Amino acid sequence: MTSLAKLPKTHGNGFFEVRMESIGGLGANVAGKIFAEAGVLGMGFNGVTFSSYGAEKKGTAVKTFARFCDPRQEIRIAAPVEYPHLLVIFHDRLLQTGKAVTHGVTHDTTVVVNSRHPLDQVREQVGLCGGGLGVVDAIGIAVEEKSRPNTVLLGAMTRASGFMDPEAVRKAIAGTLGHKYPKMLEGNLRAFDRGYREMQLEEYACSIKHPKEPPPRFVSPLGYENAPIGGAVVNPGNTILRDLTPSRTGYIPQFFPEDCINDGHCEYTCPDFCFTWESGVDRKGKKGMVNKGIDYRYCKGCLRCVEACPTTALRTVIEDEEYVREHTVPLLGREE
Numbered sequence: 001m002t003s004l005a006k007l008p009k010t011h012g013n014g015f016f017e018v019r020m021e022s023i024g025g026l027g028a029n030v031a032g033k034i035f036a037e038a039g040v041l042g043m044g045f046n047g048v049t050f051s052s053y054g055a056e057k058k059g060t061a062v063k064t065f066a067r068f069c070d071p072r073q074e075i076r077i078a079a080p081v082e083y084p085h086l087l088v089i090f091h092d093r094l095l096q097t098g099k100a101v102t103h104g105v106t107h108d109t110t111v112v113v114n115s116r117h118p119l120d121q122v123r124e125q126v127g128l129c130g131g132g133l134g135v136v137d138a139i140g141i142a143v144e145e146k147s148r149p150n151t152v153l154l155g156a157m158t159r160a161s162g163f164m165d166p167e168a169v170r171k172a173i174a175g176t177l178g179h180k181y182p183k184m185l186e187g188n189l190r191a192f193d194r195g196y197r198e199m200q201l202e203e204y205a206c207s208i209k210h211p212k213e214p215p216p217r218f219v220s221p222l223g224y225e226n227a228p229i230g231g232a233v234v235n236p237g238n239t240i241l242r243d244l245t246p247s248r249t250g251y252i253p254q255f256f257p258e259d260c261i262n263d264g265h266c267e268y269t270c271p272d273f274c275f276t277w278e279s280g281v282d283r284k285g286k287k288g289m290v291n292k293g294i295d296y297r298y299c300k301g302c303l304r305c306v307e308a309c310p311t312t313a314l315r316t317v318i319e320d321e322e323y324v325r326e327h328t329v330p331l332l333g334r335e336e
Helices: 028-042 092-097 119-126 138-145 149-161 166-177 182-198 265-269 304-308 321-327
Strands: 016-023 046-053 061-069 086-089 110-114 131-136 200-204 251-255 275-281 287-294 314-318
Touching: 016 028, 016 092, 016 149, 028 046, 028 061, 028 149, 028 166, 086 092, 086 149, 092 110, 092 119, 110 119, 110 149, 119 131, 119 200, 131 149, 138 149, 138 182, 149 166, 149 182, 166 182, 251 287, 251 321, 265 275, 265 304, 304 314
Parallel strands: 016 086, 086 110, 110 131
Antiparallel strands: 016 061, 046 061, 131 200, 251 314, 275 287
């Protein structure tokens, strides 16, 4: 165990608090466990971590929380972190979902964002007036190192925290991945080091005193007295509103229509029905349903379609934002 560092800041209750906003599949839950283990077992703080996510997991919203305090202080709170000192956004597309992702940001908050865009652009997206902002291309680094984005972001978080010992975090990563995925350990440690080094980090001063806005709390109109029998879905078809782009980890299926035989294997195996089909004429001149391409809004990058395709009509490629924007074929004719 390393000598106990000092927490750079705490709330009135004595906690340094962390919130991670993510999508299932990017590894926020594991990142929270590693980060907390490094702080508790590696540095001697008292700490706790927990996550909130639905049964669907990959492609759905995930929130991970962590708290640290002096080892002489007990932690008797398990409520979500509403005003984080460190906010980590695992994909910049989450910033398009509304203020719920960035709620609770104050001048005492450092925000870390996984993005390929420059600091100024990300700052505008976050709506950050004063405080810290770090930007790192976690997915790009993860692709190059054959790792996961969460270890890159762990490196960025460690640096942005202002107190976490990078060696303690590296040791926690090794303990978590070393036994279960030994072949992936070196790549993930390199990804951690690059996230620590390559993050662009700036502090912004603001002379305006902003009022502390109360955090939004969703209150369901349904409860135990009026819930529909059998748990019936009262708003069917709502998945059309869900953009799964943030759940991709750097790879997408690329469609080559000249090689497609319209056999439908991709459609059968796709868990999110990403493919757009229309009545038409195939290469042999027969009338039938023809595959027109992929609606990438609903593609979470599982690549099952590539595995199922009997030809080379679907191939795995590194994701490119411009390509995705130009080649998305909207389902039901719904445009962005």
